[in-house]
Amino acid sequence: MYPRKFDYTAPRTIADAVAALAGDEGAKVMAGGMSLLPLMKMRLLSPATIVDIGRIDGLDRIEDRGDHIAVGALVRHAETAASDLVQTHAPALARAASLTGDVQVRNKGTTCGSLAHADIAADQTAAVIALGATMVATGPGGTREIAAADFFVDTLTSALAPDEILTEVRIPKGGSGSAYDKLGRRGGRSDYAVAGAAAWVDKTNGSITAARVAVTGVGTKPMLVEAVGAALVGTDGSPEAIAAAAEHATEGVTLLEDLYGSEEYKAHLAKVYAARALTEALGG
């Protein structure tokens, strides 16, 4: 299957890439292409121009910035998963990256590309929300920061403008733990999430002082479920407290039935995986 014809440009700087996008309404950004090219081959999407950012220097790094780590636009899933920095400060993201696609997909697809694509059943979306990450968008007017919880607007729709590029995601350090777990469409943890949840917790002197849980796969977009964190704060994080908090896992979520499960089944899974992610984040 060939995509429809398109023009191709591979700028060497972010500024040139943004200029190429700003001057062409039919242009789309490509990093690894693992989300974009299948859509183009099935002709669900036919951009007039591909702006390939793969040859821009400096975007392929994971950096320690003191109070946060930064994952650049060209960091591949496999690199995110294997990074000591990510494993140390954002285990939920490392785990989600390790469960994205398969080996070949992880070797080419990028963390930021998956986030910008905003698939409802992607893995790393939930992780960055739970981790309280900040998305950095670069456009003609410079950069702006978007909270991860506000970044996923709707199905396949992010808060990025057509002429903006997600140039990096920043994950704050801190907290006592984070985790991600899912049920995959091919059973076990393979393939997109039928349902998945990411959790981040901070526990001080035996008491939960802050907690965030995000779910993916179950609704019209990956999202923060504030009620779970709110129910857990002030408790001791015991299995009973986790189970009670996880009961809130679909509050505010617009559940979506699909080939892989009914709304009722997905609601059940959301609670199960919220509890599992919280348990693992708390070291259980």
Added chain:
Amino acid sequence: MTVNGTRYDRDVEPRTLLVHFLREELGLTGTHVGCDTSYCGACTVIVDGRSVKSCTYLAVAADGADVRTVEGVAVDGTLHPVQEGFWERHGLQCGFCTPGMIMSSVALLEQNPAPGEGEIRHAIEGNLCRCTGYHNIVRAVEYAAAKMRGEEPPAPDWEVPS
């Protein structure tokens, strides 16, 4: 780009996929098109040391890259240990998925010379075999891993009727 050690300079249409460039432009038809939707892995090749799906890779994005295909793994007519393993442990039936399986296995063993069975199964997660031959494929990779470490491969796990 360089393919199996030979440099090729070609002008391509932007929409040319790497798998079509290899098969139709260079005549390297060992790399197969299976599902064409980046699921099955029959099109797996190694680009700059990493296994990728060449059906979901623009040829132009591989400009300047070092590409290895199944045609490049045997040296001077001697099978690569992974190919030998597929032969010795019956790692194929129809053979359609085999080029991709071999390239994924070669990439795995270059990164991890002593993978456990679970690691092998995880490494070929992106390669589908519809003859249900995974069991012997895992044995084939174990055979190759042992050979590449200079060890005696494990005995076949079938019994020959006496």
